[in-house]
Amino acid sequence: MVSLNITAPGRGGRLSIPNPQKLSSCNSTVPISILVTRSKNEIFLTGPHGKYSKNVPFIVKSQYLTPQEQLQQQQRFSSLESPSPFQNGQLPPRVYVGYTIYKGKAALAVDPRPPEFSPLDSGAFKLSKEGFILLQFAPTAGVRQYDWSRKQLFSLSVTEIGNIISLGTRDSCEFFHDPHKGRSEEGKVRKLLKVEPLPDGSGHFFNLSVQNKLINVDENIYIPITKAEFAVLVSSFNFILPYLLGWHTFANSTRPEDASRLNNANSTVDYEWNR
Template sequence: MQLLPLQNPNSRPFLPGTSFRNRSSPNTSLKSPKKLSLKCRRSEFFQQQNFTRPSESSFSPQSPAALPPRVYVGHSIYKGKAALTIEPKAPEFVPLDSGAIKLAKEGFVLLQFAPAVGTRQYDWNRKQVFSLSVTEIGTIMSLGAKDSCEFFHDPFKGKSEEGKIRKILKAEPLPDGSGHFFNLSVQNRLLNVDESIYIPVTKAEYTVLISAFNFILPYLLGWHAFANSVKPEDPSRSNSANPRSGADFEWGR
């Protein structure tokens, strides 16, 4: 049971705005309480985090200067009658409704042949191009010293203009066994062009191409994007997320 203090009947209840003056001793006043101050200090954790208030610019689209720069690379081989430039082209991806990203088109390697018009001078306005798919790249990589291969391309295959442009790329061994001979023949009825450009590639130059193809091939397949997305703590990639997948049955045997 709580005991309540007895109140003086002559005393008045304390109301806001009244002073603490003792009525029994009008000449005696209560000492005013000391003023207390309260100081708040930030936590050292928040001081170290360097938080900033979000502004409108934080939600605005990235400016071109903030985007990563586009990088162009290539390798060229210059000979007396022609020049050959090899450039990789990145694969294409498309976003899905689920938020994931899917490979839409594999990358390729673009070959550009330019005829010579003088000593170390080439006419790139007359260049002819040929795109190597990942399978065709694998064929060239597997060539032995005495092996050859041939590729045929029709850019309008399956369309009404089929047959108007024909491209044939041949890779054959040189007679002395010092490398391979690349020959691109193009027949373009739309532009009335019939041209053949050839260039010898030595063993050393061919070795450089094979090394470059070995490095770039997984990127043309888009496997680097998949590898970068894999996280050990990602529960969506655990066996429990997809217990009926074919891989589970294969490795569970």
């Protein structure tokens, strides 16, 4: 790479600046070409807005940059053209979100949990576990105080989330969980979540019953959810559902040039529209 410095007159000629777009992104007055005259100390500059002349004393000196200087210059231009908020391989910070409803006898915290992926030999990733919505029920410990040390947990799967989203004003649903199903402790922990309409139609009850024989706990926590609060839950569930399925990672990783290759790899599939 050569750096040109113009400081005094020479024999004359034409000099072209390579890749003027990159330079002009930093300085809009950088010329695309320079015409050096044989007489007088005059040069003609051709830029994006036409030709103009300038009387300056000059000479042309060539200076070869070392590889290290070339790399530093490239990095400087790259940082000016496409700055990245996360450089040096740093990952974006972890973000925690949620929605909490406080009532007279209990509080309900709603938190999304991301899906999990497992690597394949090809270097790609495959969804190994769907995300879920974690419900945390905490009983009161006084006026506007809640005992989160006694909280009870219930995880909503994507299908259970779909059931809650589809509830009408007078509809209800219930879900039963046994965290130890298929293991030796099966039946020792029973969780039952009921979502039922309020008598006046102004919202829903969320009622969680937990029987845990392993630690001798029998808890029943219920909390009324108003129509507005339920609308917030439904809207949040609708938004987060594709992310819990991992579909956002597929959308972000798909490029136009990959579509044909992936479809050709599954050419044996009989598409509906090809019949």
